[in-house]
Amino acid sequence: xxxxxxxxxxxxxxxxxxxxxxxxxxxxxxxxxxxxxxxxxxxxxxxxxxxxxxxxxxxxxxxxxxxxxxxxxxxxxxxxxxxxxxxxxxxxxxxxxxxxxxxxxxxxxxxxxxxxxxxxxxxxxxxxxxxxxxxxxxxxxxxxxxxxxxxxxxxxxxxxxxxxxxxxxxxxxxxxxxxxxxxxxxxxxxxxxxxxxxxxxxxxxxxxxxxxxxxxxxxxxxxxxxxxxxxxxxxxxxxxxxxxxxxxxxxxxxxxxxxxxxxxxxxxxxxxxxxxxxxxxxxxxxxxxxxxxxxx
Numbered sequence: 001x002x003x004x005x006x007x008x009x010x011x012x013x014x015x016x017x018x019x020x021x022x023x024x025x026x027x028x029x030x031x032x033x034x035x036x037x038x039x040x041x042x043x044x045x046x047x048x049x050x051x052x053x054x055x056x057x058x059x060x061x062x063x064x065x066x067x068x069x070x071x072x073x074x075x076x077x078x079x080x081x082x083x084x085x086x087x088x089x090x091x092x093x094x095x096x097x098x099x100x101x102x103x104x105x106x107x108x109x110x111x112x113x114x115x116x117x118x119x120x121x122x123x124x125x126x127x128x129x130x131x132x133x134x135x136x137x138x139x140x141x142x143x144x145x146x147x148x149x150x151x152x153x154x155x156x157x158x159x160x161x162x163x164x165x166x167x168x169x170x171x172x173x174x175x176x177x178x179x180x181x182x183x184x185x186x187x188x189x190x191x192x193x194x195x196x197x198x199x200x201x202x203x204x205x206x207x208x209x210x211x212x213x214x215x216x217x218x219x220x221x222x223x224x225x226x227x228x229x230x231x232x233x234x235x236x237x238x239x240x241x242x243x244x245x246x247x248x249x250x251x252x253x254x255x256x257x258x259x260x261x262x263x264x265x266x267x268x269x270x271x272x273x274x275x276x277x278x279x280x281x282x283x284x285x286x287x288x289x290x291x292x293x294x295x296x
Contacts, residue, residue: 004192011038011180012045013164014143018125018178019052021168025125025178026083028114029055031067032243033200034129036074037189038180040198042127043078053127054081058114060106060245061088062224067243070201085117102226105247115151118175125168125176133185134273143182149173186273187266194259203240204262206254211236217250241273 018025027042029035039055046052057071075082087109090096095116096109118126132139140155144166147153159167168176181189193200210221212231219225221233225247238251239262256262 004188004195007181007184007188008041008044008192010164010183011041014166014178014180015042015045015127017166017168018127018180019046021166022125022176024121024123025053025127026056026121026123027053028126028128028177029057029071030129030244031057031063031071031201032129033189033193033204034131034181036129036198036200037192038127038129039074039078039080040196041180051078051080054083056083056085056117056121056123056126058085058110058117059087060110061086062106062222062246064201064203064220064240064243064246064249066201066203083117083121085113087113089113090116102228104226105245107245107248110245118151123175124170125178127178127180129181130179131184131186131189132182141177141179141182143179144168145177145179146170147175147177151175153177187263190259190263190266194263201243203243205258206237206239206256206261208235209238209251210234211238211251218253220246220249220251222246 027035027039029039039051042051042053055071055075059068071082074080087096087106090109090113091098096112098109099105117123130138130141132141142158142161144159144161145153146158148157149171161167170176184192192198210233211218212221212227212233213219214228214231218236218238221227227233236251236253237255239254239256240249241252243249254265256265
């Protein structure tokens, strides 16, 4: 596990750099495994002191109940500060317009809520769990990823990061997204979770759930997803590889009941981690388009 120790040391160094260079940083917490690992790393980086960053969760209102229950339990366990940005509130106040139809999702609406939350609390750095191996747009990210005064990302206007020297200088109104586990892979994350015995939401393990099949993937049969008449609801043994808004989180048919099972399954799969994310399939550049506008 030497490589995991090296990755952990690099991530902890980055988190300490964030604490040193910025005045008001925060962790973007989705309740997914990557943001959980980032939070765990931050806990280790500053132990025995309390977590120096608040956890910021952008709640779409269409989250799995298991995610919210896990989030609240973790916040209580760590004694951390939790800040929740509500997409429903953004809809109610007219900041965003809710999508309609069979493919409606609140996932893209998170961008406005996130930028409003950053502005409200004056965060100058937001720490995320994105990794470069996830998706081609994320492969373009620096570890200290600059955002302009409108919260937008320009992949051509990023600072060089030679020899792990990070430049956090910014102008008034600008901020950074920081990705401490950029150099990790999905397998690294799962092996680290196993090594550190990190507790996860039950969604990551195989369970029986009512779901339906659409466009090559299984989706949860929840009230927030409008189903077509021909889309039959059945019970399947499934788990989540990523966790997000219910409307775009694909379910994987699986028999993985333990972390060891998940590691073996991950090693054998030929489908990418985000291959089951419906929001990434809207266009060839769906993720990059969202990131340019201020998405995670």
